[in-house]
Amino acid sequence: MSPRRHKASSSMAAAAMPLEELERWLQVRVDQHPAATNLPMLDGYVAAIVAGPVSMSPLDWICPLLAIDADAFNHGGTPEFAAISAVALRHNEISQILSTTPRQFEPMHRRKINGAVDPRPWCQGFYAAMRLRLSAWAPLLDISNVNHALLLPILLHCRDDQGHPMLGSPRSGRETADFLRNAHADIPVAVEAMRQYWMPIRYARAR
Numbered sequence: 001m002s003p004r005r006h007k008a009s010s011s012m013a014a015a016a017m018p019l020e021e022l023e024r025w026l027q028v029r030v031d032q033h034p035a036a037t038n039l040p041m042l043d044g045y046v047a048a049i050v051a052g053p054v055s056m057s058p059l060d061w062i063c064p065l066l067a068i069d070a071d072a073f074n075h076g077g078t079p080e081f082a083a084i085s086a087v088a089l090r091h092n093e094i095s096q097i098l099s100t101t102p103r104q105f106e107p108m109h110r111r112k113i114n115g116a117v118d119p120r121p122w123c124q125g126f127y128a129a130m131r132l133r134l135s136a137w138a139p140l141l142d143i144s145n146v147n148h149a150l151l152l153p154i155l156l157h158c159r160d161d162q163g164h165p166m167l168g169s170p171r172s173g174r175e176t177a178d179f180l181r182n183a184h185a186d187i188p189v190a191v192e193a194m195r196q197y198w199m200p201i202r203y204a205r206a207r
Contacts, residue, residue: 045129046091047129050094053137055202066084153183153186
């Protein structure tokens with residue numbers, strides 16, 4: 001990392017809101033309809049931005065994520081700026097991990113009372129980010145595309161605006177229940193595979 005980038009990263013870290021505080025801050029803002037209302041949702045959303053098909057201006061994805069105005073980027077020392085800095089740090093962290101040590105990528109999943117992983121908030125956050133540029137995601141949403149399978153571990157846990165499962169109601173039975181319980185384990189590999197899938201398209205568009 002160059003000295004200039006290191007200095008910028010250090011400044012961002014100093015300004016960033018701690019993650020526990022960020023979650024409380026998001027929950028207070030529920031009435032303003034941020035795209036994420038908890039850390040797992042935020043983490044999934046940011047992962048989709050990193051691994052997705054298009055490079056986006058921070059304004060275009062951070063503003064809806066946090067339910068803030070673009071002007072918040074111009075005023076340091078505010079809770080909004082501290083939240084922006086925390087999100088940018090997590091974005092850079094995910095990007096660095098997927099670029100250098102993808103096997104170390106771990107989504108911030110919540111756990112249920114019984115200790116089992118609950119991937120639903122993370123996956124719903126991922127899908128919320130997809131919806132920002134849903135047409136760009138169209139190739140992976142096409143069920144005739146063999147790579148559509150990369151989205152299945154995520155969409156499996158998502159619901160549409162009417163509260164219906166994105167992939168339809170799952171079949172009943174123990175085998176389905178076991179599959180649903182363990183599908184989250186495929187998410188880290190799927191996210192890295194999506195990043196690789198989109199990379200030639202994403203950077204061709206950015207030229």
